Amino acid sequence: MLESYETYADYNDVMSMLEEMVSEVTKEVLGTAEVEFGGNAINFKPPWQRLELRQAIIKYCGLDFEKFPDTDSLRTEMLRLGMEVDPQKDRGRLIDELISTFVEPNLMQPTFLLDYPVEMSPLAKAKPDNERLVERFEAFAGGMEIANAFTELNDPIEQRERFLRQQKQRQPEGEPVESVDEDFLLALEYGMPPTGGLGVGIDRLVMLLTNQQSIREVILFPQLREKP
Numbered sequence: 337m338l339e340s341y342e343t344y345a346d347y348n349d350v351m352s353m354l355e356e357m358v359s360e361v362t363k364e365v366l367g368t369a370e371v372e373f374g375g376n377a378i379n380f381k382p383p384w385q386r387l388e389l390r391q392a393i394i395k396y397c398g399l400d401f402e403k404f405p406d407t408d409s410l411r412t413e414m415l416r417l418g419m420e421v422d423p424q425k426d427r428g429r430l431i432d433e434l435i436s437t438f439v440e441p442n443l444m445q446p447t448f449l450l451d452y453p454v455e456m457s458p459l460a461k462a463k464p465d466n467e468r469l470v471e472r473f474e475a476f477a478g479g480m481e482i483a484n485a486f487t488e489l490n491d492p493i494e495q496r497e498r499f500l501r502q503q504k505q506r507q508p509e510g511e512p513v514e515s516v517d518e519d520f521l522l523a524l525e526y527g528m529p530p531t532g533g534l535g536v537g538i539d540r541l542v543m544l545l546t547n548q549q550s551i552r553e554v555i556l557f558p559q560l561r562e563k564p
Contacts, residue, residue, distance in 0.1 A: 355383065399434065460486035483535065
């Protein structure tokens with residue numbers, strides 16, 4: 337995993353940086369911004385496609401998660417669509433399942449999915465026009481996620497409220513409840529500038545550049561199976 341943080345930047349700045357970086361790396365390694373992966377030609381030349389997460393899920397499975405604002409109603413709708421649903425998953429994890437099942441396999445060309453529900457990203461800054469969504473993106477290519485980023489939440493009061501809300505949501509579901517990270521909150525109280533954070537899956541990016549279908553082929557020391 338490659339991580340970076342850029343001060344006085346938001347997720348839009350990080351998007352621009354990521355698509356330019358991947359394009360330049362691809363051209364430096366292969367001499368072109370286009371790669372062959374699993375029989376598909378993938379072009380990393382900017383600008384990459386940008387899709388709002390809500391619209392992407394509607395496009396590929398017909399479900400609008402904004403119409404189902406709580407876990408129970410979303411779970412009921414997914415069951416109605418014939419999906420197998422884990423009763424222990426909260427709303428954020430159910431939406432993540434919709435992404436991996438219906439959206440991700442269709443994103444062969446480089447694509448940014450934008451604006452995630454706050455339940456899925458408790459450390460990301462809310463959008464100014466919709467507090468139920470946060471300024472987060474995931475980048476996809478070759479039908480898999482290659483990067484994740486968001487505008488960092490730097491408000492200690494809001495961050496504490498989210499931590500406590502997350503604890504409250506997980507208690508009835510019987511999940512382990514982590515204590516509030518007081519050291520992190522104290523650091524935010526001292527002050528954090530506006531920041532855009534990024535994580536890139538280097539192994540998956542190498543898979544795309546080398547046309548390898550298994551991540552084991554690009555890891556230096558893959559985990560070996562025990563002999564029977």
